[in-house]
Amino acid sequence: MNIETTLQKLRIEALNDMQQDTIGAVLHSDKDIVVLAPTGSGKTLAYLLPLATKLDPALDEVQAVVIVPGRELAMQSNDVFRRMGTGMRSECLYGGRPTMDEHRTIMRTRPQVVFCTPGRLNDHIDKLNFSVEAVRWLVIDEFDKCLRMGFRAEMQKALESLPNVERRLLLSATDAEEMPAFVRMGRTQRIDYRIDEEQTPDRIGLYTVKSPEKDKIDTLMRMIYAFGNQQTIVFMNYRDGVERVGKYLADKGVAVSCLHGGLDQDQREEAVYHFANQSVNVLVGTDLAARGLDIPEVNNVIHYNLPVGEDEYIHRVGRTGRWEATGRAFMIIGPEETLPEYVKENTEEFVVPDAKACPPVPRMTTLYIGKGKKDKISKGDILGFLCKMCSLKGSDIGRIDVYERYAYVAVARGVARNVIKLAAGAKIKGMKTKVEEVRS
CATH class of the missing domain: 3.40.50.300 (P-loop containing nucleotide triphosphate hydrolases)
Known part of the structure; x- marks a missing residue:
């Protein structure tokens, strides 16, 4: 090789x-x-x-x-x-x-x-x-x-x-x-190649956010609204907290996925997939989300619960600013909490602006295509189908994943309905197929 x-x-x-x-x-x-x-x-x-x-x-x-x-x-x-x-x-x-x-x-x-x-x-x-x-x-x-x-x-x-x-x-x-x-x-x-005396690269901004209430959920909600359609991971220490915060955000109209060890494998893979292809803006998870996720575009990391130790802190912050990208990490501090001693670097205070009236809208939508590897369908076939039959530009198309019997593709949210309409009855490599939206 x-x-x-x-x-x-x-x-x-x-x-x-x-x-x-x-x-x-x-x-x-x-x-x-x-x-x-x-x-x-x-x-x-x-x-x-x-x-x-x-x-x-x-x-x-x-x-x-x-x-x-x-x-x-x-x-x-x-x-x-x-x-x-x-x-x-x-x-x-x-x-x-x-x-x-x-x-x-x-x-x-x-x-x-x-x-x-x-x-x-x-x-x-x-x-x-x-x-x-x-x-x-x-x-x-x-x-x-x-x-x-x-x-x-x-x-x-x-x-x-x-x-x-x-x-x-x-x-x-x-x-x-x-x-x-x-x-x-x-x-x-x-x-x-660890950075001497530093826990995070210079390209990651570190911020504290003061929550006036012990329950930080309103502060979190206002932060999510302020970030717009940026990709954000919210870290919790326990799975019941993940479920509570995830449900609260979803009820407020936020596109959110949840990730913790109590979910079955299909649920965990689906949560990561929708976040990775930007069909949802927010991933709420335990420290399970701090390692092993290859998601390059994470704009913000929020420590809703303070990390239990320095290693957890370093791995959480490392979810943003991957490779040479920039990112931000926020630690929400409740009225009875102080910044942990293991945070050795200087932080800035982030003042949360007033919440906007509308929840953020994800950039992408995930579409299901009812043909896969067994039909000899490739990523290139799907890309060509979307560009030729559905009149999409390359910038409208995101991640494409082809499985044995079906495929997923992320397309810009604004064109998704038109794609589904144009794909109705159209053929990919001479075969008619179903194209529909996947609900996250």
Whole structure:
């Protein structure tokens, strides 16, 4: 695999210094590697690009295991690998769905890379659902969280079940307090791009917002209205708070998704999807939304509940200002609260303007198209259909996702109804199909 060719496919013009250093360390040394860099700096590509060059495309066995703390990051990383177009196969393994279904997929696709949560990896290894004999590469993404006490037993079992690992790559925005012996790190190269004495890049503005009431919901509502159709993540500490705030905003006409661990997998994927394609403006979530979501355009992060610690604070703020974009992070302070000691940087006070009369309207609408991969429909086919048959411009079209039997596409809200009207009875690749709005 040629890295330059892959970057062209991904439409990436240049790699940043951290990515170049990581690629060089993987390709030109035999050491284990620890990468510490801010959230949103491109760590996933930093390890996947060189890793792909080290795998044997002719060997139909799992050669690399990527362990992540949650299913969202597993899916995001797997999606990045597939979009690289290496010709090698990968699968995503996580809880919340039958292990047997994943086993059938493994048997059919014979993946060379698996992205997995610790518990589900152990399930497959225990059941001998794939061989670990050819696994030479181990990646632990968000390793600080994976190696905390809650994951410790599962991680130890998983790593001790991979006897032939030769290289280890560990990545995170924050370091672990200790490196357990069972990780078996050898000679190690550390690539540290954390910003000295700073928790967030200069491109992220930090603000405090005073709430006159202990219940901050009115202050939040006025902030959301003031932000207009900007993309905003609201962080809560508990799932019941997510449900309460999400319902309140929805009742006020705000387009909102909710994300917490009590939702089933389909609900979680749908919540992230509608926010990522800008069909909703606001995502209200627990710290589940602080890691593993590859959503580049997040304008604002709001700490409705104060983060429980510095690591949670850093990962939450890292949802905005990704790559070289700018962003803002707001901490709502109630009458009995003070700014946490772990916030080391200067903040400005943000005065919330009076609420507008109308709730913000999202930029995009998600449309359902009743044809998918089984019909040999591609993203290019859908793009051509929308431009030719529905008279859309490229600027009217957002994210396109093609699944086995259907596809989703985000289009500018102002043209959605006309698209549905023009698509009625029209054909895509000679086939009539249903096109309708997906309600978030």
